[in-house]
Amino acid sequence: xxxNLTKAQQMVRNVMKExxxxxxxxxxxxxxxxxxxxxxxxxxxxxxxxxxxPFPVEYGGAGGDELSYAIAVEELSKACGTTGVxxxxxxxxxxxxxxxxxxxxxxxxxxxxxxxxxxxxxFGLTEPNAGTDAAGQQTTAILDGDNYILNGSKIFITxxxxxxxxxxxxxxxxxxxxxxxxxxxxxxxxxxFSIGKIEEKMGIRASATAELIFQNCKVPKENLLGKEGExxxxxMSTLDGGRIGIAAQALGIASGALxxxxxxxxxxxxxxxxxxxxxxxxxxxxxxxxxxxxxxLLVYRAAYNKANNLPYSKxxxxxxxxxxxxxMNVTTKCVQLFGGYGxxxxxxxxxxxxxxxxxxIYEGTSQVQQMVISAAVLK
Amino acid sequence: xxxxVCIKQVPDTNEVRIDPVxxxxxxxxxxxxxxxxxxxxxEEALKIKDKMENVKVIxxxxxxxxxxxxxxxxxxxxADEAILLxxxxxxxxxxxxxxxxxxxxxxxxxDYSIIFCGRQAIDGDTAQVGPQIAEHLNLPxxxxxxxxxxxxxxxxxxxxxxxxxxxxESKMPVLLTAIKELNEPRYPSIKGIxxxxxxxxxxxxxxxxxxxxFDNLGLNGSPTQVNKSFTxxxxxGEGEILQxxxxxxxxxxxLRLKEKHLI
Numbered sequence: 001x002x003x004n005l006t007k008a009q010q011m012v013r014n015v016m017k018e019x020x021x022x023x024x025x026x027x028x029x030x031x032x033x034x035x036x037x038x039x040x041x042x043x044x045x046x047x048x049x050x051x052x053x054p055f056p057v058e059y060g061g062a063g064g065d066e067l068s069y070a071i072a073v074e075e076l077s078k079a080c081g082t083t084g085v086x087x088x089x090x091x092x093x094x095x096x097x098x099x100x101x102x103x104x105x106x107x108x109x110x111x112x113x114x115x116x117x118x119x120x121x122x123f124g125l126t127e128p129n130a131g132t133d134a135a136g137q138q139t140t141a142i143l144d145g146d147n148y149i150l151n152g153s154k155i156f157i158t159x160x161x162x163x164x165x166x167x168x169x170x171x172x173x174x175x176x177x178x179x180x181x182x183x184x185x186x187x188x189x190x191x192x193f194s195i196g197k198i199e200e201k202m203g204i205r206a207s208a209t210a211e212l213i214f215q216n217c218k219v220p221k222e223n224l225l226g227k228e229g230e231x232x233x234x235x236m237s238t239l240d241g242g243r244i245g246i247a248a249q250a251l252g253i254a255s256g257a258l259x260x261x262x263x264x265x266x267x268x269x270x271x272x273x274x275x276x277x278x279x280x281x282x283x284x285x286x287x288x289x290x291x292x293x294x295x296x297l298l299v300y301r302a303a304y305n306k307a308n309n310l311p312y313s314k315x316x317x318x319x320x321x322x323x324x325x326x327x328m329n330v331t332t333k334c335v336q337l338f339g340g341y342g343x344x345x346x347x348x349x350x351x352x353x354x355x356x357x358x359x360x361i362y363e364g365t366s367q368v369q370q371m372v373i374s375a376a377v378l379k
Numbered sequence: 380x381x382x383x384v385c386i387k388q389v390p391d392t393n394e395v396r397i398d399p400v401x402x403x404x405x406x407x408x409x410x411x412x413x414x415x416x417x418x419x420x421x422e423e424a425l426k427i428k429d430k431m432e433n434v435k436v437i438x439x440x441x442x443x444x445x446x447x448x449x450x451x452x453x454x455x456x457x458a459d460e461a462i463l464l465x466x467x468x469x470x471x472x473x474x475x476x477x478x479x480x481x482x483x484x485x486x487x488x489x490d491y492s493i494i495f496c497g498r499q500a501i502d503g504d505t506a507q508v509g510p511q512i513a514e515h516l517n518l519p520x521x522x523x524x525x526x527x528x529x530x531x532x533x534x535x536x537x538x539x540x541x542x543x544x545x546x547x548e549s550k551m552p553v554l555l556t557a558i559k560e561l562n563e564p565r566y567p568s569i570k571g572i573x574x575x576x577x578x579x580x581x582x583x584x585x586x587x588x589x590x591x592x593f594d595n596l597g598l599n600g601s602p603t604q605v606n607k608s609f610t611x612x613x614x615x616g617e618g619e620i621l622q623x624x625x626x627x628x629x630x631x632x633x634l635r636l637k638e639k640h641l642i
Contacts, residue, residue, distance in 0.1 A: 008576040011452065014410075015567050049569040062569035063577075072569070 005067070012053075012068040016075035019048070025079035031206035032082065032351050037162055038206055041083055046117025051090055054307075055099055059107055060115035066241075066307040070248040070299055077252025078259065079348075081355030082206040084252055088245030089158040089207075090114070093363075094121015097167050097183065097238045101226040110165050110185055119164035123242075124154035124186075124212050125235050132368055134169075134235060135178040139214060141170035146221050148172075148184060150214040153196065158362070160210025161195040164188050167238075168212070168219075169231045181231035185223040192217030203354035241306060242363045243316040247299045250323035250359035254292050254330040257352040258285075261334040264347070281337060288330045295323040314376035320359075321369035327356035380431070381491045382424040384438045384458070385481055385512070386417040388449035389502040397610055413449045416497025420557035422564040423527055424495050425457045431529070435459045437488060441469055441480050447581055454575035455567030461581045462488070468586040471598025474503075478511030479600065483591035484584065485516060492551040493534065498523060498558045506556070513554035521547050525560040 005013065023044055031038050045051050053069040055061025069091060077084030098111045113119040130136040139152025150170050157166075166186040173180035186193060196211030226234050262285065265276040275281055298319040305312040331353035335342040342349045360366045390409045398405050413421075421438065428434040438453040440446050441464040450461035464484050472480065485494060494516075496509035506522075513520035525544075526537035534553055538545040539560060567575075586596055594600055621628040636642045 006576075007448065007451070008572050011448070011455065011567065011572045011576075012569060015455075015569070015572065019566055047568075048566050049571075053569050057570060063573040064569055068569070 005071075008064070009068045009071060012064065013071050013075060015048070016050075016072045019044075019050070020075050020079045020083075024076055024083050028080035028082070029345070029348060029351065031080075033205075033345070035200070035205045037208050038083060038086075039162070042086060042117070042120065042162075045087060049117070051087060051117030051120075052095060052115030053091065055095060055111070055115045059099065060112035065303075066244065067300060067303040070244055070303040073245050073248040074252040074255065074296075074299070077249040077355075078256030080206075081249060081253050081352070081358075082204045084249040085158060085204055085207050085246070085358075086120075088242070088249055089123065090121045090163075092242035092245040093123030093238055094159065094163065094165060094167065096241055097123070097225060097234055098185065100237070101183070101230070101234055102185075103222075105222065106185060106225070114165055120159055120162055121165045121167070122157055122159040122163035123238065124157050124160075124166055124168045125239075126154060126156050127152065128155055132365060135181070135232065137169060137171050137181055139168070139170040140174070141172050141182060141184065141219070143172070143221070147218045148221065148224065150184070150186070150192070150217040150219055152214055154212040155197075156199065156362070157210050157212050158207060160208055160212055161198060162208045166193075166212065167225065167234075168214070169235055170214075172228050172231075176229065178232040179229045181235070182228045183225040183231040183234045184219050185225055186217070186219055190217055190219060201358075203351070203356070203358050205354075239363055240313045240316050243320040243369070244299065244302045244306060244312070246359055246363045247295075247302065247316065247319035247323040250320070250327035250356065251292070251295050251299050253352055253356050253359070254288075254295065254323070254327040257327075257331045257334040257349060257356075258288050258292060260347070260349055260352070261285075261288075261337050264341075265337055275337075284333055284337065288333060291326045292330060295319070295326040298322050314373055317364070317369040317372035317376075320364065321366050321373065324356075324359035324366060327359050328353075331356040380433060380493075381435045381437060381488070382427060382493045382495060383485055383488060383491045384417070384421045384424050384436060384453070385494065385496045385509070386421065386438055386440045386449060386453060387414045387497075387500045387502075387508075388412070388440065388442050388446040389414045389500050392501045399610070411445065411448065413452055414497050414500045414502075416499060416501075416557055416559060418497070418564040419559055419561045420495040420497050420555070421453055421456060421458065422562045423524075423557055424493070425565065426562065427493075427529060428457070437462065437491075439481060439484050439488070440464065441472070441477055441484070444583070447583075450581045451572075451575040452567050454578070454580055455571035456565055457568075457571065459580075463581060463583045464586075464589060465583050466585040466587075468591075468593060468596050471601065472596065473601035473603040474505050474507040474511060475602055476596050476598075476600045478508045478515055479595040480586065480589070480591050481508065482512050482515035483586075483589040485512065487584070487589040492553075494518070494552070494554040496554065496556045498556045509554060509556040516554070518552055518554050519549045520554040520556070521549055522556040523558050524555045525558055527555070527561070 049062035052061035053064040057063040073088045095114045114121045141148040168184045168186045172182040194213045196213045199209040268275045302315040302319040391412045396405045424436045436458045438458045438461040499506035521536045523539045524536045525539045528535045535548045
């Protein structure tokens with residue numbers, strides 16, 4: 001067994017570290033405060049192929065792998081959970097379904113600009129009444145000549161309103177339940193497609209989270225992704241991979257919070273010495289560092305499995321379950337170690353705690369991960 | 380047009396600690412980076428390549444086999460080829476022996492219009508290797524370049540001096556040394572990284588391969604020898620706190636600096 005990253009993966013880490021330090025960290029507090037989508041960062045990420053890391057060069061990608069992609073999201077999230085999720089949702093949810101299920105024409109037309117980062121991607125599955133119970137889709141798609149006509153709405157869509165290309169799920173045959181769901185590639189300018197409410201959030205505030213509205217939206221027949229009725233399978237397999245990205249985001253948030261905290265408690269003086277000299281706090285640091293490393297191993301294993309065509313559904317669910325808990329646990333403890341200062345906006349640590357919470361909720365709540373894991377264990 | 384960029388892999392001095400007893404660098408666990416000024420030199424070469432047709436950027440370094448990482452990084456940034464001069468015969472080189480080896484490597488490459496070096500390396504801070512290469516090769520040199528234009532067969536460079544600038548014109552081939560004000564280096568791209576590691580674009584050459592003059596290589600060929608390195612003791616002497624309002628304190632400070640002819 002080899003725990004070493006390849007030389008290319010190590011260099012990806014170094015580059016992502018430097019990029020995050022220079023381009024992401026300096027604006028993280030400002031974009032959180034103002035809820036401003038960091039379009040300039042998206043452009044810079046595109047320039048350096050950070051928005052298509054695991055895809056082949058011939059489809060506009062960087063020719064990297066799932067592990068270097070996870071490392072990229074981890075490093076971005078160390079300073080800014082928002083930037084981490086922009087990259088993750090775009091790559092795993094916007095690009096991957098087309099890469100995996102798209103026709104050659106769909107890949108040429110949609111995947112190449114997405115993987116190059118010229119276009120941004122999003123994924124619309126969740127509806128007001130179809131969250132964890134994704135099978136309860138209300139949005140419909142009716143074939144009418146050369147077009148499908150979509151009606152309904154989606155909520156909580158990451159990169160919504162900022163994206164050019166959306167993977168949208170809708171019922172083509174209600175009588176068939178989950179087997180009646182189909183997936184479509186929808187362009188932002190298709191007639192009948194509009195953006196509704198933009199959510200105001202507790203954390204990852206600069207990431208766009210939007211409602212998508214379809215009113216007799218015309219989608220050309222050739223934009224059906226996969227076959228009719230394959231939508232549920234496409235959605236579930238996409239989320240299996242997306243979980244690796246979110247687990248990496250959670251890992252990054254936890255790891256970034258501990259880095260900030262280590263710096264702080266070495267400087268902070270109380271009772272005439274640095275508070276890092278107190279054993280009670282040292283034990284907290286030891287536990288956090290151990291938990292973060294365990295999360296990292298789970299995340300990297302899931303990414304490694306995906307990169308090497310090994311099963312990764314259970315592994316990704318475990319990684320996300322554990323890393324999200326770790327992010328919440330570690331950031332809460334870190335705020336504690338910062339004391340009163342940690343509760344203020346003078347330090348990034350309160351933002352990290354707010355950003356951490358969403359990782360236990362989106363792309364499958366922790367309870368969904370437990371369902372996936374237990375189903376695999378008890379099968 | 381070929382541009383040869385000379386780079387050095389150095390320990391990241393932001394992360395270096397000094398052994399207080401022996402006075403030497405503690406290199407263990409310290410990450411290695413491309414010397415910062417050299418990255419500026421490479422960036423400028425890549426900018427020329429972006430703007431002009433038929434420009435080839437060749438990166439040259441002398442160092443141990445581990446310097447391979449630094450050269451791959453330059454490929455990931457956009458360089459076309461990289462050459463590592465690596466040989467036991469080079470070990471312990473001072474600036475003279477280093478420039479001898481690099482000049483031999485450059486002669487071996489043969490065809491070039493610009494040789495670009497960083498001003499100086501952050502581990503040695505000598506700023507000698509670039510100018511020495513120019514002397515070995517009988518080339519004009521423009522050091523401390525902070526702005527560069529290419530017009531026909533000549534370069535026009537703005538050199539930074541302590542209290543002003545020179546604008547210097549030279550025919551190519553020419554050797555230039557870059558300072559950080561010249562540009563903001565790009566990052567290696569992710570695609571570039573994977574390319575750099577899947578291709579065979581780093582050539583390793585020995586002293587024999589480049590027909591270097593063995594009498595002027597390595598420790599034995601180095602006219603300077605380091606006898607001892609140490610950290611100077613901190614200065615004693617007391618500071619003084621200037622009292623009064625901000626304005627009074629500043630006025631008093633300015634007066635004192637003038638008295639000492641510091642300003």
